[in-house]
Amino acid sequence: MSAAKKAAIIGGGVIGGGWAARFMLNGWDVSVFDPDPEASRKIGEVLDNARRALPGLYDRALPPEGSLTFCENMAEAVADADWVQESVPERLDLKHRVHAELTRLAPATAVIGSSTSGFKPSELTQQGARVIVAHPFNPVYLLPLIELVGDADHCALAEPTLHEIGLYPLTVRKEIDAHIADRLLEAVWRECLWLVKDGIATTSEIDEAIRMGFGLRWAQMGIFETYRIAGGEAGMKHFMEQFGPALEWPWTKLMDVPEYTPELVDLIAGQSDAQSGHMSIRELERLRDDNLVGMMRALKKTGSGAGAVITAHEAQLTLPDATDLPVTVHRAIPQSWTDYNGHMNETHYVELGSQATDGFMALIGADAEYIAGGQSYFTTENTVRYLSELHAGDVVRVTTQVLVGEGKKMQLLHRIMRADGTLAATVKSFMLHVDLGARRSSLPAEAVAERLAQYTQAHAGMSAE
Template structure:
């Protein structure tokens, strides 16, 4: 059944939440008195639609329905999740919860996007404090996995578990913060760095651009995948974390930071920083910077996905959650027709200077379809680990139409031959009914030990025989067995 989320407070953060839920198949009901809310959320949604679906290697559920409501009580009707992202004023938040709790389902989870307040402060005086929890996201909310999930003793264990499950189901990584603390965890680090950075700019040590380079050219890339402690564990080498701490610990006493002094937010300091920031990034509009950022994030997160590490492992786990419904197994498929072996959105990083999907990425899609076909006949990761696999001997790709980032593509696969060590398949790629390309592949089963051709397992032979019999009535596809013509 379609679930419903209520978004209380739009803007960049509320819009990000809306996009996460919508693109994962939830209906979303928005309340925000700002007359610009619909436009603002629409802009966030545009960004999310171009970047999020392609992060998955399987299709997301069909998008839910988005509606805007003038009345908060109306917006929360039927909501399983209520996300509050109103401005950071405690009196305002408490007033909002009062209104919410009079109207919403007592079993709904009310999550707050607050970075500044502890959950116990939000629960103070509430009608049902056990229903309120901090779920603090990070911008862009539609791409970054982290949610700080901060409960109090008042939240039942079973409610916290349900919050984790629901957040995970829309692709988030909920980090359960066990003890509440001002600013939760991540923002304490951001705060420390921000404060130090302000001093460096104020004292003329470095400009905003130089500070950004000092971050992104070095430890920023490290932290994108391993964080602080795992990075230092590696740096410590074989001697381990104790050795690292023995070396690094004493440095803490050096007077390196001015962190507890707060620089005065004078007009001069604001001007200095704003002017430096203009010089650094002013050649791009904010819209352009958002798209650059999202392109970068998608590319890096997909790189981590290929390594199944950090945020990339989260993406793979989300795919696994979605996959059962996405692609048929041997027993589910109508074997008399070409079998659905790929269904996905074209990711942002698959396009090239011509503005369309790069020719090599068509083969990446066909290769994924071949992998799926192998899985269907029983050549899965477990089988490969046991020492057998298929190696591709030949590929022939015909490009028939262009396709762009975000488009939903399907690949259907006809087996032309599957006998002994030979496997010959013909893939057709579609956007809707439009044929985009065909990919013909000839593979040989090999022993991964000898790297030489070898017969597959009886189970694979049997699966191929079953498909061969079922597809025997299909016409030989137009374009199969063709060559690139020799110029006359």
Template sequence: MAIHKAACIGGGVIGAGWVARLVLNGIDVSVFDPDPEAKRKVDEVMKGARRAYKRLATAGLPKEGKISYAATIEEAVREADFIQESVPERLELKHKVLAEIDLHAPSSAIVGSSTSGIKPTDMQVAMKKHPERLVVGHPYNPVYLLPIVEIVGGEQTWDEAIELARECYTEIGMKPVVIRKEIEAFVGDRLLEAMWREALWLIKDGICTVEELDDIMRYGFGLRWAQMGMFQVYRVAGGEAGMRHFMAQFGPCLQWPWTKLTDVPEFNDELVDLIATQSDEQSGQWSIRELEKIRDNNLVAIMEALSKENKGKGWGAGALHKDYVKRLGVGAKVSPAAAKAKALKKKKVRA
């Protein structure tokens, strides 16, 4: 399914990231966010995304889609065939917003939620007309660069909606992974939360500082994870005998008291001050916008490097990056009039 007109409900960090990815793929986007600063915030994210895509899209970019700002949700979704909701993680707010989207969006529109952990079944109860079209489409920041998106269906979600969502996200250069069972926080955030919890203990107990912990990750296993993930890395660690040997060798470690498991340190002012102070010492010399630029440059460089591996076919995110750059380049060579005609033709065929 090709996206012809998109709507983004919520223009914060994640919502603006969606706007950037869609617009830089040549798709018009209507944005609704009641924050009077929404346009400025989206513009800031767009600046960073354009800068990153100049490095990323070596074969050229399609003509940018247009961004418009709607006064209401109804106005934003009225003509959209793809809608991404990215409002704060409060279930009552999700219910209110999704009910309005459901009431006013075309019946054929796919609705994705950027929620980091709320189950789609718990959200779609507010959708009285077409709950079957809601899926979780959980991205990672920055949305315009990181390709992964976790797709989760609820009890009322149709298989067809999941497949259409997969096509939509693939169309804009993402790597959709359909989560097999509905579960809170899905897969990525469950892994991150476990690491975050253990990291808080290590800082609180004075084992290391936030900078030392980050160094251990970015100079060590973070580099391995970036291109192989966890299980493929451990397969290699098993030597010629592979995963079975690794499991036999390190499996018993799971019984050792190495981690705090599900124990959580008290989240009080003292812990916040400790971590915030160390974070200021680590990164206070850069503004957030400067850090975003450094992050984006590094991500593009890593994906470019990975795109040259595997005899030029690309490896991991690099393979997808290679295909995405090529696809953007094709869009750059298509005139806006031809692209519109092609889109209309596809729409007629589906009808």
């Protein structure tokens, strides 16, 4: 087995901690350098949130977690690193000092990225440093977007690693202040400040306008696809012809910035405290993460937006090697599967069995292509035995045994096991092969029948308990 890759994180705040969590939970070893005596605690809290949230995006288990090491100096942190990520405060003089050291100390083959949102690559490299902008979005362990800006070869070197850890690299064609996404956010932010200052809306009302309306559309279609639909059957051209004149109307104050007075700061801070001050920052982070996981899993079903990134990353996550029985599911229990008792709801034991059935069907050739061709297996009966509690974050492995595999009939026994080998439940599923066109039972295709027979023979004589 090849040695784990190593990422060095320089600066262990919220963003640096998010990078550390993203790498670690994808099997990379991580070293951190940050002179802040609180760095270990801060990164530990980010890791706790990431361990709770990130596995919930996937229907396969993430690889074994990498190691975390806190280093006393930069040289120790970057030694043998494959990726170096700088996330120090946004001061150009500080970044110049850090990147001069990173360029000298880091392996020549390592990617050196900066999390900066405020500086262009030409500013970072003006003293000879080897660095590109790799700008993430908080929480880095959940949101996939990374804006890459800088030397084309260096950016190209970075892309495969970002895909490997489930991120979406977006290479910016030309460097520009604040890159792409933050320019859009800045425009909305300025308008929001005016709306509060002029007494038109409170912070809470503005947030409701976003999350109850266009924020939901943007999550899966962005702005141009959203407006294309708004143009009706005539499409984008009709939309622009119809609404283009509005660009000349005095709707916004995008080129006019409200003065950042103490009164404005106090007004916004007071409204924000009234809006969400009843929750701690950690509670707000967990609420945010649960909502993001739910929305991104919904997008995953249709392959839209961030859902497509998750699906592509999940395809890289391999199932454990089989021993006597094939492993058909290997995943973490998401937060959304637990109930008021704190353990997994009984419905989701059946869902695990269903996922295992799908996994086994793929093994015998009754996969998505087979189903698209008009044939499948339909479940007629499930029997569940509940033996041990499962909780959010528990990693489970499901093995599948064929009890019956002949003619139109298939009966499977799925064993749901905790990571320590404890049997948590069994799901016994009986199925009939069906012609989807006629909606009647039928014999499976010859290749599927043969593959099923091989498993049936191999599993004959095994205990059915």
